[in-house]
Amino acid sequence: MKNRFECIFEGIETKANKKLLNKIYTDLYITEVDGESMDDEHEVWQLETAFKKQPSRDTPIKCNDIFKPLPGEEGHIRLVLTKGVAGIGKTVSVQKFVLDWAEGTANQHVRFMFVFPFRVLNSVKEEHSLQDLLLGFHPELKSLDRADKYYDSSQTILIFDGLDESRLPLNFQDNEVFFDTNRVSSVDSLITNLIQGNLLSSALVWITTRPAAAGLIPSRYVHQKTEVRGFNEAQKEEYFRKRCEDAEQAEKIVAHIKASRSLQVMCHIPVFCWITAMVFQQILKRSEDSHSEIPTTLTQMYVHFLLIQTSIKDQKYHRGHGPTDRKGLLLSHREAVLKLAELAFRQTMKENIVFSEDDLRECGINADEASVYSGMCTEIFKEESVFFQQKVYCFVHLSVQEFLAAFHAFVAHTNGNFEQLQPLISERRSNRTRPLGQLSLERLLKEALYTALNSKNGHLDLFLRFLLGLALESNQKLLQGLLPKPQQSAETIHHMIRYIKDYRGKGLSPERCINLFHCLLEMNDRTMHRDIQQYLQLEGGSRKDLSPSFCSSLAYVLLMSEEVLDELDLRKYKTSSDEARRRLVPTVRCCRKALFSACNLNEVSCETIASALQSADCHLVELHLSRNDLQDAGAQRLFTAMSSPHCKLETLKIPDCKVTQSSCASLCSALQCPHSRLRELDVSENQLKDSGVMQICKALKDAHCKLQILRLAGCGLTEVACRGLGSALRSPGSTLRELDLTDNPLRDAGAKHLSAALGSPQCKLHILTLLGCLISEEGCLSLASALKSNPSHLLQLDLSYNHPGDMGAEQLSVTQIDAGSSPRAIKVDHGGLCRLRPGLQKYACELTLDMNTAHRKLSLSTDCRSVSCTMRDQPYPDHPDRCDTWQVRCQEPQSLRSYWEVERSGWYGIIVGATYRVSKSSGSETENDNIGHNSWSWSLACYDNRYTARHNRRRTEIPAPVLNAHRIAVYLDWPAGKLSFFIVSGGELTHVHTFYSTFTEPLYPALRFVFAGSSASICEVV
Structure with missing residues (x-):
């Protein structure tokens, strides 16, 4: 097992592509998920920064610990179902899991591990016993006498990789139940009995799958459901630094990705990181002005990937003697690429992801040609397996197959080979008398759209996105040499954008609508937010509660659009799930004003927001987070991010977020930072106490502090804090213009400290709110005296719910008249002796x-x-x-x-x-x-x-x-x-x-x- 799993191949299994897994492996974010989100997930890319859930539901899990109960939980975990979108790293996680066991670094209590890829199980047509099946996949067991008695009584782990690739019926209801490992039966019956625990009842079972197929395993057999979420920001950077041997080049790639929001989002998926690394390495070698060729959509990235693969093949087999220009290079390899594209199209329409030599021959490809086309088609023939009677092939990744399939469809239309496109033509279109020879590009795109939307499992979603992307003239120009000539498609694209926007209201599921948003992105339409709002307001969208998976996809679309929103209010997204709203948090970087109040956000949400604030492409200037469980850990993350030179935040409101004086040192540092742009800060209803506010007062005196509005209502303050605030207000550099101290027991002593500041000509305060501060007549007289001595600045004073007494009210009223050119508004409403009661x-x-x-x-x-x-x-x-x-x-x-x-x-x-x-x-x-x-x-x-x-x-x-x-x-x-x-x-x-x-x-x-x-x-x- 060590020899089998210690290496990883990026592309075709060649010596050049062979790398030690432990050398380049980067940890993935794996979490526990609940049954609902497991079963309703759609095959769309999700967002790493939205992957933080409630600790009880979203605890990060180490790959080697998936069979261990979570902290605080008990019980035996027999079967784990792990989901993740294509390319997210499920198979690599399996490989790492087995390698660590084989090398003796993890799970040493396990005696046997068996790995069964579903794509290989599909080819096993004959009936076998479980013993024969195990021997077929693991011939080394033949050296054990009666091996079955060992793995039947010892700790064994069975791993079934790629449930979504299975063509087995998995008929749990009708398959015969049996317990004898020597019983001969169909592979389908063997698998269902293993999953049910009838065979090898003591064995542990791990199944990986794409989300769409997760429901094939009845939930009653699943003890833990996990999800591979891909790379977070740090893991992305780690991958590129491990992947690129040239450290300087790795840093350039990381810098390019950070500069593009769309690339940042795409690269949470490891397979995109691999493709992106290949593309950027070539772009950086080829051009000093690399920004001119940076791909920003999925189609552009795969077009460049195709170009690079073709160039690599040419260098390997023509040793640099072939054409050097892009068009000539593509023209010289046109035949091979078009054959692979035809193969991809035929197999995609049949929903096949593995194919035989017969399938290759139907497209004019021989086995030798397929094996030498490095990186595009890879042979997975295993000589030791008794089940393979012929070689089996697949593309290096399913997304590559879908891209080439879309390319074939586009080429066939360009060449007028419309009959080849028959699988894309819906039955309603086929019944018409109008011949296919009159199929326009716009008609083709609409037919493909209709066919994809009516696919039950969404297997044509990515194909549709690629096809629409290839219709752009800019992408066609990159492929000159493979295409006869670019089609004039600007008007078609314009019509398709309008058609798709109109189509979204026709009773589509949220998942299908999300893919249409993706399609708009591929056509460079960036007006996402308005369209999303319109969809959510439709009858169907407004009635259905938005699921966490839908909100993940929604966040992805909003980020990829790179549209800067004036306002983003999470409460307007109809969902009863706090988790769903948390998955929208990453969109904070693409809006100017974020209204996230009362969304049950927590420390990990703050980590996401903090990451956005430190990003150069973040436009956020106003952030509302009131009534969230941020606590000090979350608040400190925000305050630290505010020190970044990229942070543009001007308004921060975090009332009632369980923040204490422990966070005030971080806040003080942020306010004193030379880059600080913060003008308004609301930390009301947090127990900052006098000690915390005294630290804030220190920042208010600093020349770098630009704070103009400060709200400290209900922070547990006394006269001690007023002494510090009074000193800050008298400092020459103070920019504070509005101060709210509502519901703090300041009493008369606190009012006197503030009065001393208000009477100073250095004090520029315009608005002071002292509502419900236990101030009596004595304190009000002190304030009135201060206002008389310095009548030029303070414009509003609110002393409601205090006890000014007759004399205090009278003297305060006089100051309204003496306020100079600007009238002064003073409130003493709802006063009385009862207002001096505590609390x-x-x-x-x-x-x-x-x-x-x-x-x-x-x-x-x-x-x-x-x-x-x-x-x-x-x-x-x-x-x-x-x-x-x-x-x-x-x-x-x-x-x-x-x-x-x-x-x-x-x-x-x-x-x-x-x-x-x-x-x-x-x-x-x-x-x-x-x-x-x-x-x-x-x-x-x-x-x-x-x-x-x-x-x-x-x-x-x-x-x-x-x-x-x-x-x-x-x-x-x-x-x-x-x-x-x-x-x-x-x-x-x-x-x-x-x-x-x-x-x-x-x-x-x-x-x-x-x-x-x-x-x-x-x-x-x-």
């Missing part, structure tokens, strides 16, 4: 229950502050607002900031929430009026050991953070669209759940009961 209690509101809404089974107290659920009807009069279920609303509408507490009693739970005012006369009685079960209300069901949040019939189960807690607090920030629920225990608030919405009407607090015998009271907050 959310400062927003406490007075509530009374509304008897006109109470259900007749609910009994209200005389002060309408308490309610009990009874079995006796109350004598309430009829009223249009009366509830039909056991619930009651409060009288007071809330449309600002409000806080209230509810105490429950009794053995049963209670449901607390808020609702719009909806009466029966409004026509809403057709919907469930239980709070939380409709679109106009939000609720939290509270029980002793669990909680359930509901809105619009969607529920979220929440374990009880505090058991047997009977007091519930509710905080409403109506302008911000925020409704939060807390448990009150020992005077402390423990957060349970928060709803985010855009409220359009005032909300009414409400209560609902589930069982009689429960009661509740509106608490007095003191």
